[in-house]
Amino acid sequence: MSTITYFTLLLSFFSSVGSGPSTKTAHDPQPAYGCTTYYDAALKLTVYTGVEKDPEYPGGADAWGRFVNKNLNEANLDANVDCNVKIKMIVDSAGAIRKAVAIHGTTEVKDLNANEKEVIRVYLKSGTWVPGKCGGNNVNTEFVQSFTPCIK
Template identity: 30%
Template sequence: MAEVTAASAPTLDDIVFAERNKAYGAYSLRKGYSKTIYRSLIIGSALFLVAMATPTIINVLTPEEQEQAMVEVDLMKIPPPPIDPNEPPPPPPPPVEMPKVNTVKFLPPEVKPDEEVPEETPPPTVEELKEAVAAEKTQEGDPNAEEVIVAPEETAGPTKVEAAVEAAPKEEQIFTVVEQNPEFPGGMSALGQFLSKNIRYPPAASRANVSGRVFVSFVVNTDGSIQDVTVLKGLGFGTDEEAMRVVKAMPKWRPGKQSGRPVRVKYNLPINFQLE
């Protein structure tokens, strides 16, 4: 049997440098390029691993330094320093002075027997008061003095009578809820007839096709008269003014009552404006 030897297949470098001078340096560099890359990768990986392991190696080779722990100290719990027996004691603190307040001398009454009570000095007579003035003590004055003796204001009588000032009458309280509500004469049906008969639809509201309710508030006095007419919620276009005009034109109501007596009551009334 004959042995057959297969020729090795040409590489890329052989194809590129075919029929060229392979002794030139470029062919050698390309020939050993893969080996150089593989060697560089190994060396770089080794250097990277050494660099990463350097801190660990340093910690293993060098002794660990003992770290001083921070200790929190409570100053309030520190015991006082020892007392030196040779040291003199500290001086006592100065006395605290209390603030001075106004005082009034007051002597309590003292009970004495009748024989120890001094005799009372009789009051001056009318003749003595003509030439002298009552005072705390008796003393002689200058007879040549022309000073006019004037009676003190405390003892002088009133010079004029002040006119009595009448207090203004207190306004009665306005109730919102009472035992007996105020009522229109004839009841609610009569009130509806009065409103439908007297309300005039405003032209502006009619042209704008406005309809709805106007809520009016007013006070019914103890005599049934209407007061303080205001609009709580209106529609505009003249409906608010028309509602207030009709309410003010109402006859007197029957007043509301609380505990059997007439009182002032605040009443809210809705007035309907509806186009036919």
């Protein structure tokens, strides 16, 4: 039986990764404490980037590792495609994942490979996260993580 290893690396926050230019609208509050925002019309949310505290899986890295080991389905992975999967997520102020997409560079992937599909499935199954914070308040946060499911 293969051993599944993983690597999750929280990357720096991007103010416009795959979201296009930021557009101020009547929905956007004044960014507080240096956090930047944009309005996501599809989700009808003001989304923060460059927050003070990143969203995280409840219980931190150890709990995330246990969740991944329990829920990543090795049979869904393809060792013949790129093992590194970058995910852009929006976690809302209550901790729910509102959007999770694979990206290449700054572009959202439309035709997912097997590894991207499996990683997104695991993230969407992960439940409620600890939301990001700006100015001490929970905020809707966009961030990017790199996830590497490797079969050994």
